[in-house]
Amino acid sequence: MLLSLVLHMYSMCCVLPAAVLLGTAPTYVLAWGAWRLLSAFLPSRFYQAVDDRLYCIYQSMVLFFFENYTGVQILLYGDLPKNKENIIYLANHQSTVDWIVADILAIRQNALGHVRYVLKDGLKWLPLYGCYFYQMYLVIFPEGTRYNPELTKVISASQTFAAQEGLPVLKHVLTPRIKATHVAFDSMKNYLDAIYDVTVAFEGTVDDKGQRKEAPSMAEFLCKECPKIHIHIDRIDKKDVPEEQVYMKRWLHERFEIKDKLLIEFYDSLDPERRNKFPGECVNSKLSLKKTLPSFLILSGLTAGMLMTEAGRKLYVKTWIYGTLIGCLWVSIKA
Structure with missing residues (x-):
């Protein structure tokens, strides 16, 4: 009985946020559509x-x-963001939570509404949000897919490709791809201030034998299984980034070599004082409730108000159904 109660409480940790995040989707889409x-x-x-x-x-x-x-504790290292800037955010990719990490940095620069993403093509088919995401999105994950230590074939293929290209083989990240980074930089260079080279490590992702485990999923994260996120930031002025693709490819791989060295020290250091941290001083950055609670109250309140009336409930259901169908039709035409 006690075990069942514990398991129920554990599942509720994830169910409540998931219900609110998905449940407010029609409200958000209706507001956006009206505007x-x-x-x-x-x-x-x-x-x-x-x-x-x-x-x-x-x-x-x-x-x-x-x-x-x-x-969760957010620990920041390196070039801490201060002023709002036009940037390309390059990061290692290991979890479905990675796009949240970009938002974590953006809100600390009062730039949250301006974040855009390079997303996997399949995400455009998300109900309601797919169409909206497809028209917007600059956060780039140059590895192209998530690093998962359990997917040994993916890691092996990445390392083999690097060796064939005469590039250093990487251990804790995949060999980066250049196309999205080059296109983004070439398109934005007249408006760009800098590139943020971001390296992320989730604490608690090493087993008892010292082997790296898969990074937490969204559900695990919401169930409070990730105590700390370590974020290392290198701010690179745009003038220091080579513009030609062939030179940018080499530069991008060098940046991922730096990431790999940071992660080797984080995960593999024999010195317990250096393990589970990046080099240098860190700042424990706490996000104030006043930054997030009003938005939660606004969207959940509007959604609850809509669901309290019969007309509102019908509009809510129709938004889910027709919004999803229209969105899928739209991205099919635009694809």
Whole structure:
């Protein structure tokens, strides 16, 4: 009986945030759709300003659960972000939580509404959100897929490719791909301030034998199984990034060599004082509730209000059904 109660409480840790995050989707999409129609005859800057604000509200609610609800500690190293900048964010990719980490940094620069992502093509088919994500999205994960120590064939193929190309073989990251990074930089270089080279490590992902384990999934993260996230940031001025693709490919691999060395020290260091941390001083960055709680109350309150009336419930269900169908049709046409 006690075990069943414990398991039930554990599952509820994940169910509550998942229900709110998915349950508020129709509310958010309705608000965005209404503004899209109202702003059709206005200059695009008006649409973009409100769209960014709406997006900020939703992402702030997401961070309410991923930071305040879970109580995770965010430890920052290196070039700590201060002022809002136009950046490309390059990071290692190991978990479905990685895009949340980008938001964690963005909200600390008051830039949350301006974050855009290079997403996997399949994510455009997400119900309701797929169409919205597909039109926006700059966060780049150059590895192209997540690093999972259990997928030995993926790691082996990546290392074999590096060896064939005459590049150093990497241990804790995959060999980066250049295309998305080069296209993004070439398109944005006239507006860009810098590139943030970000290396992320989730504490608690090494077993008793010292072997690296798979990074926590969203569900595990929301069930409070990740006590700390370590984030190392290197700010690279755009003038220090080579523009030609052939030189940028070498530069990008060198950046991932640096990431690999950081992660080797984090996971594999024989010195217990250096293990589970990056070099240098760190800052324990706590996110204030006032940054996230209002967004949670606004979206959950509007959704609850809609569900309290019969007309609201019908609109809610129709938004799920027709919003998903229209979104899928839209991305099919645009693909």
